[in-house]
Amino acid sequence: MSESITVDVFNHLVGLAALELAPDQADYLRTQLNHQLKVIDELKAIPLDENVPINLHGVPYEKASSALPREDIHKPFPDPRSILAQSPQVDDGYIIVPDIPHTTLK
Amino acid sequence: MDLCDLSALELTQLLRQKKTSAVEILESTLERIGSVDGRSGVLDAGALSEEDKQKVHAFITLTDDRALEHAQKIDQQLARGEDPGPLAGVPFSVKDIFCVSGTPSTAASRILANFKSPYTATAVARMEAAGALMVGKVNLDEFTHGSSNESSAFQPSPRNPWDTSRVPGGSSGGSAASVAAGEVPLSLGTDTAGSIRQPAAFCGVVGVKPTYGRVSRYGLIAFASSLDCPGPVARTVSDAAAMLQVISGADEHDATSAPTPAQDYLSTIENGVKGMRIGLSPDYFKITYPDPQTGELLIQPLPAEIEKSVREAAEKLAALGAEIVEDVPMPNTRFGIPAYFVISRVETASNLHRFDGVKYGLRTTAPTADLTQMYRQSRNEGFGLQPKLRILMGMYVSAAQYSEEYYKRALRVRTLIRCDFEAVYDPNGKYRLDALLTPTTPTTAFAMEAIYGNSVLMQYADQLTVAANHAGVPGISLPGGLDESGLPIGIQLLGADFCEDKLFRIGRAYEQATESAEWRKIKPQVLR
Numbered sequence: 001m002s003e004s005i006t007v008d009v010f011n012h013l014v015g016l017a018a019l020e021l022a023p024d025q026a027d028y029l030r031t032q033l034n035h036q037l038k039v040i041d042e043l044k045a046i047p048l049d050e051n052v053p054i055n056l057h058g059v060p061y062e063k064a065s066s067a068l069p070r071e072d073i074h075k076p077f078p079d080p081r082s083i084l085a086q087s088p089q090v091d092d093g094y095i096i097v098p099d100i101p102h103t104t105l106k
Numbered sequence: 107m108d109l110c111d112l113s114a115l116e117l118t119q120l121l122r123q124k125k126t127s128a129v130e131i132l133e134s135t136l137e138r139i140g141s142v143d144g145r146s147g148v149l150d151a152g153a154l155s156e157e158d159k160q161k162v163h164a165f166i167t168l169t170d171d172r173a174l175e176h177a178q179k180i181d182q183q184l185a186r187g188e189d190p191g192p193l194a195g196v197p198f199s200v201k202d203i204f205c206v207s208g209t210p211s212t213a214a215s216r217i218l219a220n221f222k223s224p225y226t227a228t229a230v231a232r233m234e235a236a237g238a239l240m241v242g243k244v245n246l247d248e249f250t251h252g253s254s255n256e257s258s259a260f261q262p263s264p265r266n267p268w269d270t271s272r273v274p275g276g277s278s279g280g281s282a283a284s285v286a287a288g289e290v291p292l293s294l295g296t297d298t299a300g301s302i303r304q305p306a307a308f309c310g311v312v313g314v315k316p317t318y319g320r321v322s323r324y325g326l327i328a329f330a331s332s333l334d335c336p337g338p339v340a341r342t343v344s345d346a347a348a349m350l351q352v353i354s355g356a357d358e359h360d361a362t363s364a365p366t367p368a369q370d371y372l373s374t375i376e377n378g379v380k381g382m383r384i385g386l387s388p389d390y391f392k393i394t395y396p397d398p399q400t401g402e403l404l405i406q407p408l409p410a411e412i413e414k415s416v417r418e419a420a421e422k423l424a425a426l427g428a429e430i431v432e433d434v435p436m437p438n439t440r441f442g443i444p445a446y447f448v449i450s451r452v453e454t455a456s457n458l459h460r461f462d463g464v465k466y467g468l469r470t471t472a473p474t475a476d477l478t479q480m481y482r483q484s485r486n487e488g489f490g491l492q493p494k495l496r497i498l499m500g501m502y503v504s505a506a507q508y509s510e511e512y513y514k515r516a517l518r519v520r521t522l523i524r525c526d527f528e529a530v531y532d533p534n535g536k537y538r539l540d541a542l543l544t545p546t547t548p549t550t551a552f553a554m555e556a557i558y559g560n561s562v563l564m565q566y567a568d569q570l571t572v573a574a575n576h577a578g579v580p581g582i583s584l585p586g587g588l589d590e591s592g593l594p595i596g597i598q599l600l601g602a603d604f605c606e607d608k609l610f611r612i613g614r615a616y617e618q619a620t621e622s623a624e625w626r627k628i629k630p631q632v633l634r
């Protein structure tokens with residue numbers, strides 16, 4: 001079976017996905033991706049009239065059947081400390097992270 | 107029969123007649139959990155013992171203190187002559203994909219194993235406001251990514267109460283198993299491609315995927331946001347209706363929740379099926395499987411036992427006055443899985459980017475040079491194989507150079523699937539159906555480890571349920587008999603947008619028509 005997702009393409013995806021994989025995991029995942037892609041390629045054979053629109057969520061959201069937008073009012077969360085408490089590293093109300101790598105914009 | 111074996115509506119009746127108390131109901135529930143569930147799912151569980159293999163393992167976290175406090179409050183309210191709510195004293199479990207304040211909310215993933223939610227999902231809050239007792243959070247496939255529950259990072263994963271060597275289905279497998287084993291009469295699950303209906307079918311219980319937008323997704327840890335639907339798992343159709351009545355309705359916290367008011371399903375559920383038009387489609391009586399050697403997709407007939415259950419259900423409904431409409435075309439059903447492979451992966455890749463070791467969840471303890479390395483290392487340690495697989499596919503098919511070919515095309519195929527449903531429910535159309543009657547699953551419950559690892563074959567377990575998610579329409583899976591191995595067979599009803607009331611009516615009529623059937627008298631293995 002020809003492989004659309006080559007090792008190079010796969011490694012590029014891993015970077016985009018912000019992952020690091022052990023070699024055995026990478027092998028398994030790349031094999032499964034190529035198997036899945038074979039199923040996905042079934043879509044190419046479907047005759048699609050160019051006027052068929054995209055559908056983002058099944059049920060149509062028309063004006064009458066959609067929720068009104070919320071009022072734009074600031075509602076403070078009652079206990080922000082409980083949110084901060086979930087962060088792996090916090091100091092004096094600030095979330096701490098490792099150094100952000102320097103990037104030179106082109 | 108123990109209290110925990112009664113339906114939710116029977117329990118509320120006994121409670122209001124003061125023939126029992128909420129605390130007694132809870133005690134019966136916890137006793138059942140203690141006898142059938144075995145050890146709860148944990149990270150790094152070690153090898154399974156022979157005893158482990160005989161248990162259900164539905165739960166990750168028990169919240170018995172919370173439930174006891176609530177039960178005592180309900181008994182006090184009743185003693186004062188107050189109304190404690192329509193589901194007062196009814197125990198329920200919650201799929202651990204819902205945030206519940208103060209409880210671990212893990213998504214069955216290592217990356218959220220230490221996360222305690224600071225807020226509660228709307229559907230859970232509505233259940234508790236209605237007096238229902240949350241007894242615990244139940245296991246699932248990691249981030250709901252699966253159809254067997256085996257991908258959970260919290261092991262032992264749930265087992266099927268009808269045969270503990272089989273899977274309970276997924277991803278709401280803990281929900282279905284906990285209901286089937288009499289641990290709770292109700293459970294809150296989610297359905298993205300069939301994740302309520304497929305495990306309900308495998309475990310011989312009732313599972314409802316409501317219309318998209320019928321139930322708020324606020325507080326649900328997102329998998330595929332345009333497909334995810336919270337819904338009930340129950341042992342009876344009336345219980346499922348009562349639960350949906352409580353959890354549905356608009357929610358200011360979820361802009362996709364429909365403003366359509368919650369319906370009083372119980373007021374019409376006994377109205378019968380006389381005059382209703384129920385369709386059978388040949389497109390639901392054939393199944394697709396990838397050849398294990400070549401990967402070619404093969405079309406096969408549905409297993410005879412499953413087709414027989416559906417056709418017998420149609421005969422029973424016809425005898426009750428429904429008109430059965432044969433040969434209803436649903437030609438795009440077979441594209442449901444290919445389109446789902448694209449749409450769900452794009453959405454999950456986006457949703458799972460928030461897990462980065464910064465705001466909550468796991469951060470690697472390994473030394474890292476900078477933020478980027480911390481992200482990568484944390485996500486590598488925290489995610490299991492299934493989320494990684496889905497993220498990678500989502501990145502691939504949404505990449506600029508492939509988006510037209512894959513993602514946009516899948517969204518247009520979704521339109522074709524939606525059009526199939528619109529055509530058959532059109533009141534001025536050729537078919538004018540109230541519902542389609544189909545099998546829920548292509549097989550009954552498969553053996554543990556039989557499919558896990560083959561991500562294509564596992565996905566095809568949802569081939570008869572996923573079309574409803576693409577279209578957004580409601581569906582219900584009902585117990586429809588047992589196969590020759592004694593495993594439950596599920597039959598499915600699919601309806602038009604916001605017509606859950608019709609599905610409950612048909613389901614209830616079928617339930618009554620089969621009340622005395624021999625298979626209804628057989629209990630799951632763990633209760634024999």
